[in-house]
Amino acid sequence: MAPTDPHDVTPTVIDSRERRAWAYLAAVAEPPAASIARLVDAVGVRDAARAVRSRRFPDGHQAVARSTASRHHLVDPDQDLLVVDRLGGRLITADDEDWPAWALHGLSTAETSARGGPPLALWTRGPGSIEGATERAVALVGSRAATGYGTRMTAVLTNGLVDRGRCVISGGAYGIDGAAHRAALAAGGDTMAVMACGLDIDYPTDHGLLFDEIARVGTIVTEYPPGMTASRHRFLARNRLVAALSKAVVVVEAGHRSGAKNTAAWARRLGVPLGAVPGPATSAMSVGCHALISDGDAVLVGDVAGLERLVAPDGSDALSSTPAERGETDPFEARVAAALGTRGGVTLAEIARACDADTGRVRSTLARMEVHGRALSDGATWGPPPR
Amino acid sequence: MAPTDPHDVTPTVIDSRERRAWAYLAAVAEPPAASIARLVDAVGVRDAARAVRSRRFPDGHQAVARSTASRHHLVDPDQDLLVVDRLGGRLITADDEDWPAWALHGLSTAETSARGGPPLALWTRGPGSIEGATERAVALVGSRAATGYGTRMTAVLTNGLVDRGRCVISGGAYGIDGAAHRAALAAGGDTMAVMACGLDIDYPTDHGLLFDEIARVGTIVTEYPPGMTASRHRFLARNRLVAALSKAVVVVEAGHRSGAKNTAAWARRLGVPLGAVPGPATSAMSVGCHALISDGDAVLVGDVAGLERLVAPDGSDALSSTPAERGETDPFEARVAAALGTRGGVTLAEIARACDADTGRVRSTLARMEVHGRALSDGATWGPPPR
Incomplete structure (x- = not known):
């Protein structure tokens, strides 16, 4: 048994020293913490954790002192790992085979890392492989105040994505996010919720049962340690992960100031294909989508075929077509x-x-x-x- | 009294020889008749009419023989002028001050003239100046099978255009066309219907009262002489005039195979700014609009402000803003x-x-x-x- 392989950790076993070091570092500064990532790169994860705990930082890594000043003595990695373990979850890092290294690579460029680089670690619940899911993932995002039309379009697109074996990523919020997760579950498909709080926190509270259901068949993922609550800047940081982990992002409905436009901006920054669903010009919830299309930031996506063209313009990345598209009758x-x-x-x-x-x-x-x-x-x- | 000035012709006066020659040539071949236009350019309108009638064509103008073969002995220009006169209409040509020469200029390029050049003449009803109207005209076109949403968007855009003193051009058909004319009339604005048949024919028949109302305050215009009925190829030829006479063309609703897409193609060809109104992705009547936007052929137009940006990106051609936009309270x-x-x-x-x-x-x-x-x-x- 390799103690560093998270799949082999049984619920009551105390984690390896490396894992405890990762868990400590993943909680000791507000993610994303680029200074800690640089320290780990320089001295390794165990020495990095030791340096933070002992407040003795190697030359050139004083930034870590600042980012960890308020939490270094409060974080209990054993407790965090135990909480997540009890939820059936685990911590994955760049040391794990399942780490979605390729998807997160886009967060390491000069432009993107300045606005929040790759996560140091990810806390996840669910039976699936994160890396496997991201290879076939499409994000459907949008307004929390979705209209009936938006909810319906979310279901239509989700059904099409599930038909094609794709994983539907969203942010677990009210409105379009919840509609996407629910439609994916109802169609027996895969779905991933990227959260802006710890795995032990249900945000929004009403979505507790939904999150349990997602964790049963799909994936819940967050860079925030247990106990960390959702907040505005965490929603924004979360949005970059939604975009990074997806092959395409589609904004289904967005008002004038919707947070979905932030996810859209991250998709643009990361070079992830961006789509937007048109709607009635009279609908305030389609204003953001129409602006994205008008400004040339997003491609108009009216159906799942258009969505697939967005993901794979030449059909190269198309996973599986429906029987009818293959000329067969189901x-x-x-x-x-x-x-x-x-x-x-x-x-x-x-x-x-x-x-x-x-x-x-x-x-x-x-x-x-x-x-x-x-x-x-x-x-x-x-x-x-x-x- | 200048006998060639159409405004001075009293109902019972026999028209001048030039006008009779124009009326004859405008009816003797299926419009648009480029060969006749060339003959008029070469020998003048009266000699051109004489050549067609006598079947003696100058060298290099044999094409006129073919295009006029079936009608040259049937056309009665006096009768046509009388019919139009009784409708309160008139014939205008390049000899008239009101000829929209600038608007029609785009139809004289190599590409556009091959597909149907400028009209030889225009038969019109209504008190307004055609040239004046085209200087502030925007076309709203779309499916005959308009939805409630499309009709509503047509009214919203028309009201905005009327507010700005624009003339709303359309094709007089069922659906979006009729909604545009009606909304313009209801708002006390100017509107122009470009027809695919003679002025004495109401097509569609149900729109007879609408046409009378348009002719009372706006303009009805056609290149077809009295008695000529609407047909498929005349709708297509008419569409080029709708596009040419407009400062911008907006497709409000269009199905997969809507004729509005033909008008849109003419706008593209003529360099007339083209817009399309988004709608529910689930609506078959928005499929054509979404395709125009997706393919980069049309700009997404969601409201009248967007439409004005389409007409005048730098505000240069903006005619008049609303009192509120000028910072005044109406x-x-x-x-x-x-x-x-x-x-x-x-x-x-x-x-x-x-x-x-x-x-x-x-x-x-x-x-x-x-x-x-x-x-x-x-x-x-x-x-x-x-x-």
């Missing part, structure tokens, strides 16, 4: 189509009965069919597309 | 604002009563206030903006 979809009849007006429950299938599967199939114009809903019932 | 608007109260829930009739004004004026003021975020409607009643 047998289950054919049954659902038959259940729609020619006149429509059929409820979800009726279709599920006719197909002898559970409503979840039927709902996700209908959503995909709707995206591709092969089914139409009036909100209450379903039918075939017009003509 | 006294009537101030009365309407007072009538809205602080809680809202006031009907149009109640506001009109409170302001001692007719509902038409109140409606147009409310529309302008709504565009600028100074009034809010729930569909039934009006109130002040939120907060």
Whole structure:
């Protein structure tokens, strides 16, 4: 058993010295802490932790003294690791195989590191591989005050992404974020929530059950140690991780001053393809999206096909197309189509009965069919597309 | 009295020989007839008409023989002029002061003339100056199968254009076209309908009263002589005139195969600024607009301020701003604002009563206030903006 491999740590085992050093350094300064990263690079993680604790810093690393001044005697790495362990979580660092090094690389340039470099470590919950998820991740972000239209577009895009085997990343917030996570879970897909607080804190509180569900099948990730609460500057720092960990960022709805525009700015800075969903010009929640498109900052994304073109303009990164796109007929979809009849007006429950299938599967199939114009809903019932 | 001046022709007077020659040539070949334009340039209008009638063409002008073969003995210019005269209309040509020479100049380039050059003549109804109108014209075009959203956006943009003293050009069709003309008339503004048939034909038939109303205060214009019915290729030829006569073209709604995209292509070809209004990504009637924006062919236009930036990026061509934009308070608007109260829930009739004004004026003021975020409607009643 290699004691530094987080997958082999059993719940009650005291972590290795390296891991305790990482946990200490990850909590002793407000992330992102570039000065600590430089110290670790220079002397290694255990000596770096020792230097901070003993307040004896190597020449040229006095910045660490300032960034750790208020917390160096308060941090208890054993306690933090235990709290996260009890949540079924773990700490991963550049020493771990699962570290998403390539995705985070963009945060190390001169421009991006000045505004917040890569995280020193990530605290995560969930069964999946972070690196694996980021290789097929698309972020859907947007206003907390989402409209029905925005929520619906989030579900439509999420269903399409899940169909293609993508991981849907968002920030766990109210509105578009929550809609994205929920739609991904409902469609049986992968989703990742990037948080602006410790893993032991549910922010927003109402999303506690949602976070538990995400952690059960997907991933929750944060650079903040246990106990650290969400705050405005942490939302902004979190947004850079959402953009960095994604192959593309799509703003579904954003008001004039939405935080989603900050995530969008990070995507631009990192060279991550940025999309925005158009909406009614009369909707205040589409103003931010329209501004991003007008200003040439974002590509207009109206459907999942457009989203895939954004991720992979030449189809190189396309993961998997739907059966229909491959020119095949999905047998289950054919049954659902038959259940729609020619006149429509059929409820979800009726279709599920006719197909002898559970409503979840039927709902996700209908959503995909709707995206591709092969089914139409009036909100209450379903039918075939017009003509 | 100068007999060639159309303004001086009384209803029963036989027109001058030049005018009869123009009327003959304008009807003897399917417009646009570049070969006839070249013949007129070469020999003058009266000799050109004589050549066509006698079938004796100068060297190098044999193309005229072909384009006039089927109609040369059928056209009766006196009759055409009489029909138009009875409608209160007239024929204008490059000989007239009101000829929009500058606007039509773009149709004379190598690329555009190959696809349909400038019109030889224009048959028009209405009191206004065509050239004057084109100097301040913006075209709003779109699908005949407009949605409620599209109709509403057309009204919002039209109200803003009328506020700024612009002429709203469209094609007189169902849907967006009709909504643009109606909104302009309702707001007491100027509007121009460019038709794909003779002035004596109402196409669509249901719009007969609308055309009469447009002709009463605005302009109806066509290059087709009386009796000529609308047809597919005439719609396409008409679209080039809509684009040429406008300072900017905005597609409000367009389906996947909407004719509005043809007008948009003409705008691109002519270098006329092109805008498109975004809409719900779920709306089939916004697909064409989103494609124009995505492909970089059109600028996203979400409100009348964006539309004005499209027409005049540096404000150079801005005609007149609203009183509020000039930093003034419109006294009537101030009365309407007072009538809205602080809680809202006031009907149009109640506001009109409170302001001692007719509902038409109140409606147009409310529309302008709504565009600028100074009034809010729930569909039934009006109130002040939120907060």
